[in-house]
Amino acid sequence: MPLVIIETKDLRRLREYLKKLGVDLKDGPHAVLPDSSEVIIMEGSHKGKKVSLVAHYIDNHYAALTKLPTDADDKSIAEALIKADAEERWESPVEPVIISTESEEIIPSLKEYRDDYPNEEVARLVREYQERDDALTTYLTRKIFSTGGPLKSVERDINTPSKEGAANTEKGQD
Numbered sequence: 515m516p517l518v519i520i521e522t523k524d525l526r527r528l529r530e531y532l533k534k535l536g537v538d539l540k541d542g543p544h545a546v547l548p549d550s551s552e553v554i555i556m557e558g559s560h561k562g563k564k565v566s567l568v569a570h571y572i573d574n575h576y577a578a579l580t581k582l583p584t585d586a587d588d589k590s591i592a593e594a595l596i597k598a599d600a601e602e603r604w605e606s607p608v609e610p611v612i613i614s615t616e617s618e619e620i621i622p623s624l625k626e627y628r629d630d631y632p633n634e635e636v637a638r639l640v641r642e643y644q645e646r647d648d649a650l651t652t653y654l655t656r657k658i659f660s661t662g663g664p665l666k667s668v669e670r671d672i673n674t675p676s677k678e679g680a681a682n683t684e685k686g687q688d
Contacts, residue, residue: 515564518613518624523631523640525571525605529556531627535620537565550576551608551643563616571607574598577639604632608643 522528532539539558546552556567578598582590613624631637 515614515616516618516621518615518621520611520613520624520627522607522611522627522629523637524629525569525607525611526603526632527629528611528627531629532565532567535623536560537617537620539565539567550579552576552605560615560617560620564614565617565620566614568612568614569605569607570609571605572639572643573605574601574603577635580639604636606631606636606640608640 520528529539537558537560539556542555542557544552544554551570551572553568553570556569558565575595575598578594579591582594586594615621615624631640
């Protein structure tokens with residue numbers, strides 16, 4: 515199944531775009547990571563063909579937690595999260611979003627997609643997160659590609675493929 519890597523800054527806007535393309539996505543497994551970022555897998559379809567999306571992002575809950583002192587107690591954390599729930603919700607990926615689709619018809623539209631951060635505060639938080647260079651999915655992606663794992667055939671879509679993957683691609687091995 516083809517993979518499309520999208521550099522998006524506003525996950526909610528991407529969801530709306532996919533809906534306009536006729537993609538019906540439902541939230542699937544979701545996890546809050548120890549650094550308070552989140553990972554979600556969404557699954558659905560486009561004209562009966564499977565579409566899946568994986569995103570690693572931060573949201574307004576993450577922003578609320580970054581404003582707390584490191585020694586905040588449980589009550590303060592709960593209050594900050596409840597207050598964040600009352601605010602306008604935003605979700606901004608901290609790494610490229612991966613879309614897997616059997617519907618090759620939507621791939622050109624996916625590759626053309628562009629957006630911007632919901633606001634400057636979000637842009638700042640994403641930059642700070644990315645500067646830490648300890649993102650879990652970046653680590654896992656590098657590990658998978660560097661070992662020539664099952665995803666090596668998509669390396670040509672990644673900006674910095676591993677030497678092994680590049681060598682395999684040159685030899686015509688997918």
